[in-house]
Every structure is written in C-alpha cells, then in structure tokens.
Amino acid sequence: xxxxxxxxxxxxxxxxxxxxxxxxxxxxxxxxxxxxxxxxxxxxxxxxxxxxxxxxxxxxxxxxxxxxxxxxxxxxxxxxxxxxxxxxxxxxxxxxxxxxxxxxxxxxxxxxxxxxxxxxxxxxxxxxxxxxxxxxxxxxxxxxxxxxxxxxxxxxxxxxxxxxxxxxxxxxxxxxxxxxxxxxxxxxxxxxxxxxxxxxxxxxxxxxxxxxxxxxxxxxxxxxxxxxxxxxxxxxxxxxxxxxxxxxxxxxxxxxxxxxxxxxxxxxxxxxxxxxxxxxxxxxxxxxxxxxxxxxxxxxxxxxxxxxxxxxxxxxxxxxxxxxxxxxxxxxxxxxxxxxxxxxxx
Amino acid sequence: xxxxxxxxxxxxxxxxxxxxxxxxxxxxxxxxxxxxxxxxxxxxxxxxxxxxxxxxxxxxxxxxxxxxxxxxxxxxxxxxxxxxxxxxxxxxxxxxxxxxxxxxxxxxxxxxxxxxxxxxxxxxxxxxxxxxxxxxxxxxxxxxxxxxxxxxxxxxxxxxxxxxxxxxxxxxxxxxxxxxxxxxxxxxxxxxxxxxxxxxxxxxxxxxxxxxxxxxxxxxxxxxxxxxxxxxxxxxxxxxxxxxxxxxxxxxxxxxxxxxxxxxxxxxxxxxxxxxxxxxxxxxxxxx
Amino acid sequence: xxxxxxxxxxxxxxxxxxxxxxxxxxxxxxxxxxxxxxxxxxxxxxxxxxxxxxxxxxxxxxxxxxxxxxxxxxxxxxxxxxxxxxxxxxxxxxxxxxxxxxxxxxxxxxxxxxxxxxxxxxxxxxxxxxxxxxxxxxxxxxxxxxxxxxxxxxxxxxxxxxxxxxxxxxxxxxxxxxxxxxxxxxxxxxxxxxxxxxxxxxxxxxxxxxxxxxxxxxxxxxxxxxxxxxxxxxxxxxxxxxxxxxxxxxxxxxxxxxxxxxxxxxxxxxxxxxxxxxxxxxxxxxxxxxxxxxxxxxxxxxxxxxxxxxxxxxxxxxxxxxxxxxxxxxxxxxxxxxxxxxxxxx
Numbered sequence: 001x002x003x004x005x006x007x008x009x010x011x012x013x014x015x016x017x018x019x020x021x022x023x024x025x026x027x028x029x030x031x032x033x034x035x036x037x038x039x040x041x042x043x044x045x046x047x048x049x050x051x052x053x054x055x056x057x058x059x060x061x062x063x064x065x066x067x068x069x070x071x072x073x074x075x076x077x078x079x080x081x082x083x084x085x086x087x088x089x090x091x092x093x094x095x096x097x098x099x100x101x102x103x104x105x106x107x108x109x110x111x112x113x114x115x116x117x118x119x120x121x122x123x124x125x126x127x128x129x130x131x132x133x134x135x136x137x138x139x140x141x142x143x144x145x146x147x148x149x150x151x152x153x154x155x156x157x158x159x160x161x162x163x164x165x166x167x168x169x170x171x172x173x174x175x176x177x178x179x180x181x182x183x184x185x186x187x188x189x190x191x192x193x194x195x196x197x198x199x200x201x202x203x204x205x206x207x208x209x210x211x212x213x214x215x216x217x218x219x220x221x222x223x224x225x226x227x228x229x230x231x232x233x234x235x236x237x238x239x240x241x242x243x244x245x246x247x248x249x250x251x252x253x254x255x256x257x258x259x260x261x262x263x264x265x266x267x268x269x270x271x272x273x274x275x276x277x278x279x280x281x282x283x284x285x286x287x288x289x290x291x292x293x294x295x296x297x298x299x300x301x302x303x304x305x306x307x308x309x310x311x312x313x314x315x316x317x318x319x320x321x322x323x324x325x326x327x328x329x330x331x332x333x334x335x336x337x338x339x340x341x342x343x344x345x346x
Numbered sequence: 347x348x349x350x351x352x353x354x355x356x357x358x359x360x361x362x363x364x365x366x367x368x369x370x371x372x373x374x375x376x377x378x379x380x381x382x383x384x385x386x387x388x389x390x391x392x393x394x395x396x397x398x399x400x401x402x403x404x405x406x407x408x409x410x411x412x413x414x415x416x417x418x419x420x421x422x423x424x425x426x427x428x429x430x431x432x433x434x435x436x437x438x439x440x441x442x443x444x445x446x447x448x449x450x451x452x453x454x455x456x457x458x459x460x461x462x463x464x465x466x467x468x469x470x471x472x473x474x475x476x477x478x479x480x481x482x483x484x485x486x487x488x489x490x491x492x493x494x495x496x497x498x499x500x501x502x503x504x505x506x507x508x509x510x511x512x513x514x515x516x517x518x519x520x521x522x523x524x525x526x527x528x529x530x531x532x533x534x535x536x537x538x539x540x541x542x543x544x545x546x547x548x549x550x551x552x553x554x555x556x557x558x559x560x561x562x563x564x565x566x567x568x569x570x571x572x573x574x575x576x577x578x579x580x581x582x583x584x585x586x587x588x589x590x591x592x593x594x595x596x597x598x599x600x601x602x603x604x605x606x607x608x609x610x611x612x613x614x615x616x617x618x619x620x621x622x623x624x625x626x627x628x629x630x631x632x633x634x
Numbered sequence: 635x636x637x638x639x640x641x642x643x644x645x646x647x648x649x650x651x652x653x654x655x656x657x658x659x660x661x662x663x664x665x666x667x668x669x670x671x672x673x674x675x676x677x678x679x680x681x682x683x684x685x686x687x688x689x690x691x692x693x694x695x696x697x698x699x700x701x702x703x704x705x706x707x708x709x710x711x712x713x714x715x716x717x718x719x720x721x722x723x724x725x726x727x728x729x730x731x732x733x734x735x736x737x738x739x740x741x742x743x744x745x746x747x748x749x750x751x752x753x754x755x756x757x758x759x760x761x762x763x764x765x766x767x768x769x770x771x772x773x774x775x776x777x778x779x780x781x782x783x784x785x786x787x788x789x790x791x792x793x794x795x796x797x798x799x800x801x802x803x804x805x806x807x808x809x810x811x812x813x814x815x816x817x818x819x820x821x822x823x824x825x826x827x828x829x830x831x832x833x834x835x836x837x838x839x840x841x842x843x844x845x846x847x848x849x850x851x852x853x854x855x856x857x858x859x860x861x862x863x864x865x866x867x868x869x870x871x872x873x874x875x876x877x878x879x880x881x882x883x884x885x886x887x888x889x890x891x892x893x894x895x896x897x898x899x900x901x902x903x904x905x906x907x908x909x910x911x912x913x914x915x916x917x918x919x920x921x922x923x924x925x926x927x928x929x930x931x932x933x934x935x936x937x938x939x940x941x942x943x944x945x946x947x948x949x950x951x952x953x954x955x956x957x958x959x960x961x962x963x964x965x966x967x968x969x970x971x972x973x974x975x976x977x978x979x980x
Contacts, residue, residue, distance in 0.1 A: 036800065133672065163671055163827045165868060196932045220933050273934035273953070290809035293833035293853045295870040296913060296950075301809070312934065314913055316833070316854040321813065530686050531719040533706040535780065536736035545732075549722040 001025055002152060002184050006056035007046055016042045019055055020210040022203060024184045026151070029175050029200030031216065032188040034231055039208040040188040044154045047186060049073045060152070073152070076145035080157040082137035084129035090116070090140050091125040097148040115143040118177055135166040146177060153178055155187045159194075171197055192234035196220060204231040226341035229269055235299050235310040237335075238270045252305050254282045256331060261344060269335035272299070272312035279328035288323045302327070380606035398607035408608065410583065411591045412615070418587065419566045422505050426562055427555070429506070430513025435547065437518055448518075451511045463575025466504040470576070490577065494584035501573045501585055508572070509562060516558045520551035556627045563623060567616055588612050636696040636788040636821060637662040638683060643692030645678055653678050654845045655692070660789070662697075663819040665812070667836035669826060671868070675845040676825045680791050683823065685709045696788050712781040713791040717798060718773035720765040727752065727761040730779050737784075751779040754814070770798045778807075782814070789821040796831060808834050829869050841865050857911075858969075863976045866909050872937060874971075875915070875947040877908045881972065889943010891922045893965065895972065895980065904975035912937065912950040914969035917957065921964035924949075926957065 001023065008019035017039050024030050032040045045051040046058065049070040057066045065073060076097075084093050094115055098108045116122045119139040129137050138158060145153055155174075159167040175198060178185045189195060195202050195216055202220075203213040204227075211228040212219050223229035230237050242249040242258075243265055249258040251268065284304060292299040293316050300311040300319055304327070311327065319325065336344045384394040402408050437447045457465075470490050472478035481488040490500040524546060532542045570589035573579065579586035579594070586594075592612065596605035638660040645653040653675040660666050668676040681687035683694060685706040693702045701709050712733070721729050730751050734744045752758045755775040760768065765776055774795065781790050792811075796804050812835055815822055824835050832839050833853040841849045841856065841864070848862040849855075860866035866874030879886040884898040886908055893908070917924075917938055924940040924947070931937075938949040942963065949963060972980035 164829070164871070165671065165873075168871060193932055197930055199930075217931055217933075271934065290812065291834070292805055292808065292830060294830040295833060295853075295857055296872075296911075299805075301805075316857045318853065321816070525717065525719075527715040527717060527719050530681075530684075530706075530713070531715060531777075531780075533686065534684065534711065534713045535733040536707050537732070538736065541732075541736065545721040545723055 001059075001061060002047065003059040004047070004056065005059065007053045007058060008055040009042055009046060009051065010054045015208050017046065017053075018209045021056075022210065022213055024186065024201075026184055027179065027182045029178075029185045029187065029198060031195040031198055031200060031202040032186065032205060033190075033192060033195045033202050034205030035190055038205040038231075040190075040205055041156055042208070043205070043210075044077070044156055044186060044188055047152065048075045048077055048154055074148075074150050075152040075154060076148045076150035077154045077156065078138075078141050078145050078158045080160045082129070082134060082141060082161070084137060084140050084144075086128060086130050089126050089128055090121055090132070093129060093140050094121075094143045094147055097144060111147050112143075115147045118146065119143045119173075135162055135170065138162060138170070142174075142177070146181065149181065151183050153181075153183045153185050155185070157188055157190065160190075175199070192220075192232050195232070202232070204228045206231050223335070223343055225343055226267060226269070226337045229335060229337075229343065233271065235272045235312055236308075238272060238275065238304070238309040239307070239337075240268050240270070240304065242266045242268050251282070252284060254284075256282050259336070261336070265339040266344075267337040267339060267341070269337060270329050271333065271335075272310040274330035274333045275309070275311040276313070276328050276330070277311075277325060279330055281328040281331055284327040284329065286325050286327050288319045288321055288325060290321055291317070291319050293318065377606045377609060380602050381610055382603075384603050394603055398603045399611065401604055402608045402611055407583075407591065408588075408611075411586055411588045414585070415567055415569075415587050418502070418569070419563055421502055422509070422566050423559065423562060425502070425506050426510045426513050427559060430510050430558065431517050431551070431555070433510070433514045434517035434521055434551075435543070437514070439522060448515070451514050451518075454508050454511050455515075457508070459571035460575055462504060462508050463572040466500060466507075466572070467576045470500045492581055494581055497577045497581060497585050500576060504572055504576065505566065505569070509565070513555075513558045513562065516554040517551050520554040521547060524550045556624075559627070560620060560623055564616060564620055567619070637698075638789055638821060638823075639695040639698075640679075640682070641693040641695060643679075643682060643689045643694065645675075645682060645687065646690045651690075652845055653682075653689075656847055657692075658840070658847060658850070660821055660823060662821055665815045665822045665824070665835060665837045667824045667826060667832035667839045668842060669829065669832040669839050669868070670842035671827055674842040676827075676842050677793055679842070680713075680793055680823060680825045683789070684711050684713050684791055686713075710784075710787055711789050711791060712784060712787045714777050714781040714793065714795045716794040718770060718777045720768075720773050720776050722764075722766040724765060725762050726757055726765050726768070726776060729765050729776050730783050733780055733784055747783050747785070751783050754782065754810075755779045771800060771803060774798055775807075778811075787820070789823060792822065792824040792826075794826050795824075796826075796828075804831075811835055829871075833869070841868065843868075859971065859978070860909065861978045863907065863909060863973050866911070866971075870911060870913075872912055872948045874909050874911050876973070877910075877942065877945045877947065879906055879908045879972075881906045886972070888922070888945065891943055893922070893970070895970065896968065897980070899972045899974070899980035901979065902974055906979075907973045907976075909971040909973050909978075910965055910969060912948040914966040915947070915949040916964045916966065917949050917951050917955065917961050918964060919958055919960075919962060921962040924961055924963045926961055929957070 004020055004022045006019040006021055007017065008015070009017040020043070032043060034040050042051070046053050049065065049068055052067050057064055059065065060073070085096065088096070091112055094112045095108050098111060113122070116125055119142060121136065121139055121143060124132055124136060129140055132140070142158070159170055162170065171194065175185070187198060199216050201214060202216040204211045204219060206227045211231065212224050219228065220232050223232060240251055242251045244258050244261060244263050247258060248255045249266070249268070286302040286304045286309065289301045289303055292301070296314070298313050298315070298317040300313065300317070302309040302311060302325070338344055381398055382394055382396070383391040385391050438444055469475045470478045472482040472489060478488060488496050490496040528546050529542070532546060537545070568589055569587055570593070573585050573587060574590055577585045579590045592605060592608055595601050595608065640656050640658050643653065643656050644651055656679065668679060670676050678687060682689045685701070685704060689702070693700050695701065696709070721732060724732065727748050730748045731744050734747060752761050755778060757772060757775060760772070765773065778795060796807060799807055808831055824832070826832050837852065838850060839853060839856055840847055843862070843864045849860065849865045856865055856869045860869065860874060863874070863876045866876065877888055879888045881899065881901060884895045886893045886895055888908065922942060924942045926938055926940045927946070928939040929936055930939070935953055936951045936955065938951050938957070940947055940949060940961070940963065951957070971978055
C-alpha cells in the first residue's frame with residue numbers, strides 16, 4: 001500500500017504540488033489525469049522517490065519512505081519517450097534489472113521469455129531497440145518494468161508517442177499485464193477518454209492540485225467542482241450562466257425548469273454529447289466555427305452567446321463553417337454548479 | 347530539480363585535485379619562484395625581483411619570436427579552417443566511402459609529433475626527399491635549410507598536413523548532425539548552394555568550428571617539436587618560435603631566471619589570447 | 635495550382651516495393667489526405683510528388699506535363715515537414731521571406747506576403763526576433779508559414795505537420811489549415827497517421843496500407859462503406875467488427891446462426907467475412923444471442939465487448955442503455971458489408 005500523507009512540493013516559492021493525501025492499494029490501477037504542466041510528472045516523481053517532498057510523508061507498506069532514494073525503493077518507471085539501452089538486444093534490455101539484482105541465468109531466461117511472450121516481443125528478442133517500431137520499443141520498456149517485479153509501477157504518458165491504433169491495442173492490454181503481478185499501477189495521462197478506458201481510480205490534477213480522487217466513473221459522472229469537470233471532459237465541457245427565479249432557470253433569454261435550489265446565480269454544465277440538433281429541450285441559437293471528424297464521431301465546434309461550445313455527434317457529420325444552427329440541450333443531464341464552481345446536482 | 351546534498355562526493359574529487367596540484371600547480375609555483383631569483387648554478391639563489399621580466403619584455407629576441415608565433419598561427423588558421431570546412435563539406439555523408447574518408451583523415455593525427463617532423467625533414471631534402479627532389483628537378487630553387495621563406499613554407503605545409511584533419515573531423519561531426527529535413531526544406535525553398543551553406547551548414551557547424559579554431563590556435567601557438575626537428579629554428583632565427591627560444595635559453599644556456607620569466611609571460615599571452623578568442627566568438631554567438 | 639497525376643508509379647528502396655503500382659490524380663485545388671500506419675508508403679509517395687525521391691518506375695505529371703526528371707527546386711511546390719525546419723540565423727520575417735527571395739521576387743511583394751502570413755500564423759509580434767529562440771509550436775508555425783508564403787506554387791504538401799504541436803493547440807491549427815484551403819483553393823496533400831487530422835482536413839482521403847491505396851473517398855464514404863477491412867479497422871474507434879462467415883446466396887452463417895443479407899454477393903472464392911461497425915449494432919432482446927466479456931464505459935457511451943459464435947465483437951451502446959440479462963445483438967439494416975479476401979463484395 002502506498003500512502004501519501006499531505007505530500008506537497010514547493011520550489012523557490014512556487015507550488016508544484018499542493019499538499020495531497022491519497023491511498024493506493026496493491027493490485028489497483030490509478031490514473032493521474034490533467035493537462036500538460038498540471039503536476040502529474042511531479043507527483044509521479046514524488047511517489048517514486050526521485051524528488052523529496054517539501055511537506056508531508058510518503059509511506060510504503062507500512063514504513064515511512066520519505067527521503068529514501070529511488071534506488072532503494074524498487075519502483076519501475078516507464079516514460080513517454082522510449083527509454084531503452086540502444087546497444088543491447090531486446091533480450092538484454094528486458095533482462096537488465098534482473099542482472100542487476102543478481103538473478104540466476106536460467107531464471108532470467110525464463111522470466112524474460114515470459115514477459116516477451118506477454119508483450120508479443122518473442123520474434124524480436126535478438127534485435128536492438130532502434131531497429132524496432134515505436135510500439136515495439138515501448139513494449140520493450142514495459143517488459144523491463146514487468147520483469148522487475150516491482151510493487152509500484154509508474155507510467156508517465158507511456159502511449160503518447162504511439163499511433164492511435166497501437167495506443168488502442170496496448171491500452172487494452174496494459175491493465176491485464178500488471179494485474180497478475182499485484183503491483184500498484186499509476187498511470188499519468190492528459191486524455192480523459194484514456195482514463196475512462198483504463199477504469200480503476202482517477203485523480204484529477206489542475207495547476208498542481210489534486211482536485212478529486214475516486215473510482216474513475218464516479219469522478220467523471222459526479223465531479224465535485226467545475227475545475228474537475230473541466231479537467232475530466234473530452235471534448236471540453238460546455239458551460240453557460242443561469243439565474244434562478246421562481247422555480248425556473250433563466251438561460252440565454254429562455255426559461256427552463258430548475259430543481260429545488262435557492263434563487264440566485266448558477267453555472268450550468270452540459271456535456272457535448274448531450275447537445276444535439278434534433279432533441280427536445282429549449283432551442284439555443286449557435287454558429288458553427290469548425291467541424292472535426294474522428295471517424296466514429298464528429299466534434300462540431302460552435303459559438304454560443306460569445307463562448308466556445310462543442311457538440312458531439314455520432315458518425316460523420318460535416319457542417320459548413322459559419323452556418324447558423326439551433327441546438328437542443330438534454331435537460332436530464334445538466335450539471336449544476338454554484339457561481340463559485342461547486343457541483344450541486346448532477 | 348534538487349538532489350540530495352551529499353558531502354561524500356568531495357572524496358571522489360580529492361585524488362584528482364591532488365594530481366592537478368602535483369602536475370600543474372606545484373611546477374608552476376616553482377617556475378614563479380625561479381623567475382624572481384638569480385642563480386649561478388651551485389644551488390645558491392639571489393633575489394632578482396622583476397629584473398628578468400623587464401629583460402624579457404624589452405628584448406628584441408623575445409619580440410621577434412612572439413611576432414613569428416603570431417604570424418604562424420594566423421597563417422595556419424587562415425589555411426586550415428577554410429580548407430577543413432571545404433573538405434568536410436565534400437566528404438560523403440553515407441555509404442561505404444564514409445569510413446574510408448574518416449580513416450584517411452584520422453591517419454595524420456595518429457602520427458607522433460617528432461615522427462611528423464622527421465618525415466617532413468626527409469621529404470623536403472633536395473637530395474633524397476621526394477618533395478625537395480621533385481621541386482629541384484622542376485627547376486624550383488627550394489632549400490629549407492638555407493632559405494628562410496622555404497623553411498616557413500615547409501613548416502606551414504607540415505602543420506596543414508598534420509592538423510587540417512582535426513578541423514575536418516570536428517566540422518564533419520557538426521554536419522552529419524543536421525537532419526535531412528533541413529536539406530529537403532532548402533530544396534523546396536529554392537535555396538542556392540551558398541544559401542544552404544550560409545544558413546544551414548555554417549550555423550550548425552559554428553559551435554564545433556569555434557572549438558576547432560581555439561584548439562588550433564593554442565596548439566599552433568605552442569608549436570615546438572615539428573619545427574625543431576625539421577629546421578631547428580633556422581636558418582638563422584627565422585623559424586625560432588617562442589617555445590624553441592625558451593628551450594634554447596633554459597637548457598642550452600641554463601639561464602633559468604630569464605627562461606622562467608619568459609615561460610610565464612608566454613603562458614599569460616596564450617591565456618589572454620585564448621580568452622579573447624573565446625569571448626569574441628561566444629559573444630557573437632549570443633547576439634544571434 | 636496544378637492537377638497532379640501519378641502514372642503507374644512504383645518505388646523500391648532495394649528489396650521489394652515500398653510503394654506498389656499507383657495511378658491516381660489529385661485534382662486541381664483539392665484537399666487530400668494520405669492516411670495510413672507508419673511504413674505504409676505515404677511519405678514516400680509525398681516525396682515522389684515533391685521530387686525529393688525519384689520513383690523507381692512511372693511518371694509524375696503536373697497539369698499533364700511530365701515532371702519526373704525535374705529537380706525539387708524546379709517543380710515549384712511547397713512542403714512542410716514533421717519537425718520544424720527553421721533557419722537559425724534569420725529572424726521570423728526573414729525565414730518567411732526566404733522562399734520568395736530565392737526566386738527573386740520584388741521587395742514590395744515579399745513584404746506584403748510576409749506581412750499577410752505573419753498575421754495568419756499569429757506571429758506578428760515576433761517578426762523581428764531570431765527564429766531560434768522560439769518554442770517548438772511557434773517554429774512549426776514558421777515552417778507552415780514558409781509553405782504558404784508563395785502564391786504561385788503547384789501544390790502544398792504536408793508531412794505530418796502537427797506531430798510536435800501541443801495536443802491542446804492541434805485542433806486549432808487543424809481547423810485553420812482547413813479554413814485556409816477553403817479560402818485559397820490550392821491543391822494540398824496532407825500525410826498523416828491520425829484519422830482525425832485526415833478526416834477533418836481533407837475532402838478526399840486516400841487510405842494506404844502496405845504500399846497500396848486501399849480506398850479513396852470522402853470521410854463519410856470511408857466510415858459508411860469501407861472498401862477493405864483495413865479501412866474499416868483503421869477508421870473509427872473502435873474499428874469495424876470483422877467476423878468470419880459462411881455465405882450461401884443471400885444468407886450468411888456465423889457460429890451456426892443465419893443472417894439475412896440484402897442480396898446475394900458475387901463470390902469469387904477465398905475467405906468470406908462480414909463487416910459491421912460497433913455503431914451499427916444494437917444490444918437488446920432481439921437478434922443473435924451473444925455473451926458479454928467486458929464493458930468499457932467511456933462516459934458518453936459504453937463499448938460492450940462480446941462473443942458472437944466464437945468471434946469477439948464490439949458494440950457501441952448509448953450512455954444509459956440497459957444491458958439485458960440474455961443479451962442479443964441486432965444489425966442495423968443496410969450497414970452490413972460482405973468482404974471476400976478482405977475486399978468488399980457487398
């Protein structure tokens with residue numbers, strides 16, 4: 001079990017990680033989700049022992065390991081860049097942590113072959129990393145992390161540099177690969193969809209602060225505040241200001257039914273897939289700025305009352321730029337925030 | 347990123363510090379000591395103050411040798427740097443030719459200084475040397491033993507032959523680090539050969555070129571072995587560079603005091619000129 | 635501007651063909667994407683158009699004129715590379731002016747164009763600074779700008795130009811490029827392995843696989859009727875389900891279950907498969923019985939992985955869909971494809 005007790009990091013007066021407390025249990029998969037520079041890597045480094053926290057303590061398996069250097073902790077780390085020993089064969093690369101640990105020769109061969117089999121690297125064992133594709137190089141780095149048998153495995157955007165189809169495949173395999181080892185897996189990513197696909201638990205990070213930590217779907221469906229909802233949204237969450245008077249919300253000049261809340265100002269969050277052109281809901285005028293097509297889905301970027309919105313539709317739908325459209329919002333799925341950004345009802 | 351503070355690391359540096367102290371600092375202090383004293387050789391020393399320095403700096407002999415050195419460095423830099431760049435630009439970037447070229451280029455660098463001197467001493471003789479004999483049979487009046495100009499030519503040719511490779515290899519390393527996309531983009535942009543050199547190759551080579559110039563300057567300014575072997579500083583004093591003069595004074599005439607003063611002055615000049623070179627070049631770099 | 639025609643072009647880097655025989659015309663003023671995984675030959679094809687690579691066989695024609703023997707310089711095309719190429723010694727403005735200067739354009743025109751492009755890429759405030767101090771994003775914008783600066787080019791070629799751009803900026807540049815094409819109607823060819831980039835940018839997407847063009851079509855065509863199982867797999871996330879089936883007349887049999895086809899396909903022997911997208915499958919109480927193996931919740935939908943007569947399939951179910959106790963899967967009429975030896979027969 002890895003426990004962070006109020007762990008924080010401040011460098012020359014600027015806060016890199018605000019004091020955070022988390023408990024990660026063996027065999028769990030934990031996602032750190034946040035945009036670039038939100039502190040994911042810093043948090044990973046604190047967990048690994050590469051950096052020393054300025055406040056708080058790190059406990060691992062019941063012992064305080066704060067300040068214990070990384071070499072003595074037996075953690076494994078995989079980076080976004082493919083980090084392998086270029087002059088060694090794939091076999092030697094995978095075997096390297098075992099050689100350092102002084103494992104017997106036939107035991108090394110057995111474990112390397114098993115890891116290579118899991119990661120489909122068996123045909124490449126005698127080649128050097130640079131002659132392999134990006135996917136195979138990253139598999140080699142992952143295999144090395146697996147044979148090491150660490151109880152804490154830290155993955156820092158491990159799939160970011162791969163083609164998306166490879167990413168899809170490897171992402172589906174990853175949790176299974178490590179599940180058998182009983183290790184605590186921590187996976188940093190910038191992509192909300194990746195967090196959802198991985199499942200497990202998710203911690204959302206924003207500007208060095210852990211804003212929420214819990215089961216992934218819970219965090220996604222019931223964000224505690226607007227910042228978390230924005231961090232955990234892809235495409236971005238649409239928001240619009242609303243005022244409640246006499247049992248109804250006043251939104252962009254329209255009146256819609258509101259739940260039981262005191263009168264006052266609110267922020268309504270609407271997920272892009274709850275916006276459509278043909279639903280019921282109140283009509284909202286919008287202008288198309290641009291359409292992005294991913295294949296299975298289309299992201300229609302819009303302008304609503306001066307702020308950018310996104311509508312997510314299935315299949316290929318190409319709307320002309322600058323076209324005027326009328327949006328419908330699915331009122332059942334509104335997320336209501338107070339004007340200070342706390343979630344009230346979802 | 348902060349690292350755990352650990353004072354133990356100093357113990358790892360200590361042997362190196364001791365070594366530097368023995369090999370550089372202590373001999374240097376000894377030289378400083380000699381340079382302010384006079385001796386008659388029987389281990390009796392007398393305080394001489396700055397007398398030797400005054401003598402060295404005001405001597406015609408020193409100033410001539412210094413001028414010779416500066417001229418020599420200027421000439422070989424003017425030849426070796428452009429020539430080295432030119433050769434590097436024309437070397438193959440891939441294929442089997444690469445290793446052949448690299449080995450050929452590295453060859454002169456592998457030969458010991460005194461052997462280089464000996465080779466050229468023989469090579470230039472007009473009775474049995476290939477160069478000297480060929481020139482003589484072509485009707486050129488060439489004799490490095492008697493003609494100062496021929497002696498200079500020989501020493502310069504020898505240095506160019508010996509050291510241009512260093513410039514080539516450094517520049518080549520800079521050139522091969524340029525990604526292909528740069529050349530492709532230049533083709534697309536319709537850049538001329540000169541523009542490619544001026545805007546892609548030269549900027550990418552600049553750092554290594556700076557190191558090459560600095561190394562070649564310091565080395566050429568301190569040159570000793572090769573001209574000593576070939577010309578022995580002659581004819582007359584025409585190829586007597588500072589280092590040769592220094593040795594003559596110290597071990598030939600046993601004028602330890604003046605020789606020590608001279609070597610310190612010499613040392614300071616090299617230090618100063620290297621610093622000037624370095625600052626000028628890095629400033630130029632920073633402005634861009 | 636020009637119509638670019640490839641006439642029986644093939645290319646080999648020594649052993650085997652990296653590019654199998656390709657004949658295709660890029661119409662004047664069209665926006666094309668070459669889409670495929672790494673190693674499919676798309677960059678080779680692009681470099682053959684620009685003249686950086688001479689094809690082993692075949693001809694390249696610009697507006698009917700054979701340019702195969704012409705050097706890159708003389709083909710008058712612009713190309714933007716994967717990694718930013720900037721001239722270190724020049725300012726941002728000088729970088730942009732370089733292609734014009736090399737071709738001896740008058741100063742007034744150079745100034746006018748550079749000004750326009752600076753505005754377009756949003757670097758006006760940096761015009762006089764040295765290009766080498768800029769971020770990777772800005773450097774790549776300069777590369778893009780150099781590609782756009784000449785008005786008289788035959789075509790603009792892009793080789794994965796957004797690789798180094800921060801993910802959060804990608805969609806902006808992507809949509810800017812699309813808008814640019816709409817405005818200037820130049821022939822543009824865009825190489826990428828990212829389906830979103832290809833489908834968003836191009837009117838016509840050329841899908842390449844193992845040195846061959848497997849389909850050319852609009853984003854909608856590629857999604858709705860993939861001509862090859864690879865296109866079905868590569869476009870869409872998750873990709874199309876490909877299920878081995880026995881075909882008798884207008885009936886397909888999967889794991890002992892009969893599926894009625896719209897009409898009988900013409901069979902030419904070889905292996906027969908059915909292709910259907912996860913979006914075109916409905917989980918409910920009617921259809922063929924399946925057993926569910928895994929459910930991925932991606933927030934806006936659920937990807938249900940199931941077993942259909944021994945074949946793994948993926949079904950996209952709506953966000954709040956009920957998963958029945960005895961699930962069955964129904965095929966949306968008209969969306970089922972029949973593939974013979976991986977090529978579409980129906």
